[in-house]
Amino acid sequence: MSTPLYQLKAEFFKTLGHPVRIRVLELLSLREYAVSELLPEVGVEPAHLSQQLAVLRRANLVVARREGSAVHYTLTDPQVAELLTVARSILSGVLAGQAELLADLRATSPVPPPGSAPPA
Numbered sequence: 001m002s003t004p005l006y007q008l009k010a011e012f013f014k015t016l017g018h019p020v021r022i023r024v025l026e027l028l029s030l031r032e033y034a035v036s037e038l039l040p041e042v043g044v045e046p047a048h049l050s051q052q053l054a055v056l057r058r059a060n061l062v063v064a065r066r067e068g069s070a071v072h073y074t075l076t077d078p079q080v081a082e083l084l085t086v087a088r089s090i091l092s093g094v095l096a097g098q099a100e101l102l103a104d105l106r107a108t109s110p111v112p113p114p115g116s117a118p119p120a
Helices: 005-015 019-029 037-041 046-058 079-107
Strands: 060-066 072-075
Touching: 019 037, 019 046, 019 072, 019 079, 037 046, 037 072, 046 060, 072 079
Parallel strands: none
Antiparallel strands: 060 072
16 A cells, blocks of 8 residues: 555655754755855754755755765755745745734734723
8 A cells, every 4th residue: 555645745844844954955955065065054063964964865855976075965856946935935924924913913002901990
C-alpha cells in the first residue's frame, strides 16, 4: 500500500519546519554555496549545519558537490525557491492583517470590565 499524498506533503513540510533549514534554502535560492560560506551566514556550529544539510539532502531538496576539500550545495529544483517566495508572500499578508487588527484595537477606547464604575 502506498503512502497517501497528504502524508507525504506533511513529511515534506516537517522537513521545512526548522529555521536553519529554511535559512539554508533561502541562501541556496540565490546561488550555490560552499559549506564554509554558509557557516557565517547561518550562524550555527559546523556540526549543527552538517546535520541540517543532511536532512535537506535526504529530502532531495539540496545536492552536494565536492570540489577539492570544499563541499558546495545547490537546490535540486528551482521550485524550492518559488515555494519560499510564496510562503513569504502569505506571511506578509497574514502579518499585515494582524497589524491592522492591532491598530484597530489600539484605536478603540478600552471597555471597562463588568461590574466596574464607568469613568467620571
